[in-house]
Amino acid sequence: MKERFVLIDFLKGYSIFTIVIFHILQYFTLPQPFDKAIFFGGTGIHTFFLVSGFGLALSSGNKEISYLDFLKKRFDKIYIPYILIVCLSAGLCLFTPLFDDPSWYAFFGHVFFYKMFDNDITISYGHQLWFISTIIQFYLVFPFLLKLLNRIPGKWFIFIGFIISILWSIFVFLMEKSDLRTWNSFFLQFMWEFMLGMAMARWKDKSFLNRKFNYLYLLIFTGAGLMTYAFLAFKGGQVGRLFNDIPALVGYTGLAVLIYNFSIKFVNDFFLFTGRISYGLYLIHVLVITTGLYVIDSLKLSVPLSAVLFMCFILCYVFAYWYTNFINLIYQYNEKRNK
Numbered sequence: 001m002k003e004r005f006v007l008i009d010f011l012k013g014y015s016i017f018t019i020v021i022f023h024i025l026q027y028f029t030l031p032q033p034f035d036k037a038i039f040f041g042g043t044g045i046h047t048f049f050l051v052s053g054f055g056l057a058l059s060s061g062n063k064e065i066s067y068l069d070f071l072k073k074r075f076d077k078i079y080i081p082y083i084l085i086v087c088l089s090a091g092l093c094l095f096t097p098l099f100d101d102p103s104w105y106a107f108f109g110h111v112f113f114y115k116m117f118d119n120d121i122t123i124s125y126g127h128q129l130w131f132i133s134t135i136i137q138f139y140l141v142f143p144f145l146l147k148l149l150n151r152i153p154g155k156w157f158i159f160i161g162f163i164i165s166i167l168w169s170i171f172v173f174l175m176e177k178s179d180l181r182t183w184n185s186f187f188l189q190f191m192w193e194f195m196l197g198m199a200m201a202r203w204k205d206k207s208f209l210n211r212k213f214n215y216l217y218l219l220i221f222t223g224a225g226l227m228t229y230a231f232l233a234f235k236g237g238q239v240g241r242l243f244n245d246i247p248a249l250v251g252y253t254g255l256a257v258l259i260y261n262f263s264i265k266f267v268n269d270f271f272l273f274t275g276r277i278s279y280g281l282y283l284i285h286v287l288v289i290t291t292g293l294y295v296i297d298s299l300k301l302s303v304p305l306s307a308v309l310f311m312c313f314i315l316c317y318v319f320a321y322w323y324t325n326f327i328n329l330i331y332q333y334n335e336k337r338n339k
Helices: 006-025 034-060 066-095 105-113 127-151 154-174 188-201 217-236 237-242 247-259 264-278 279-297 305-338
Strands: none
Touching: 006 034, 006 127, 006 247, 006 279, 006 305, 034 127, 034 217, 066 105, 066 127, 066 279, 066 305, 105 247, 127 154, 127 188, 127 279, 154 188, 154 264, 188 247, 217 237, 217 247, 237 305, 247 264, 264 279, 264 305
């Protein structure tokens, strides 16, 4: 049975929640520096890559895995929920202008994943969908990374991940491609945090995941990460944004752990619930928000933007819960049929 760690589930829910909030806040006209500060919510994707690497390595154990079997299982869990949302979005675009460039080329780019190489369509049908391309890239190399992890010490495995990501960042910068999603979100950019998560899954002593951290050390750790991230984001320009992944992960994850350590029951329960529907929420929230704003605008209703977006936020959770249960029913049906 796969071992469960409450903190990992909490981090998953927390990261998706802040990403949703970040996307909602982008609809507001905010004064400086808040217009840039909200991007901190989007850094949850770094934590999500970390916990993804952790979860995959933990579930695989110390054994080798079949490449094709692994890809089939992961593609089933990722591709089916994803492509259903793309089909729904494309279908709605036949009647409403919800997204830019709702072309057949863009649609099949999602179906066959050539969108990961075409910057013009990589975020069609929802700007959050770039993540799917990146996680699929990780799935394609994960069995090879697992073999490497089984053969070398964890510290060297982490070091290799850091070197790969740094070299890729330098390459993207020198090629002047740092503002293009297909380049700055290629999986090599996030390799270090994914491989760090994998290495953490192999640590014999994982008690740190089930205990409270020293508040003083946690505050220092978090504060250093946040201040470095803020400096690079506000003063570092294009270079700072490209190389701020490490302080972003440190500050963001430290803040999440600090909130977790407070042990406020309804807060922790909320983020744990969010973690259970995290993938469905990630996939569906942009479609819900975009559709809600379109409906209000079409009906010419005089409703404050804040009220509309708050209602959209609630609906995101409702639809994500339904969608997650629907996908689980599909998986259960397939498992019964394959027995």
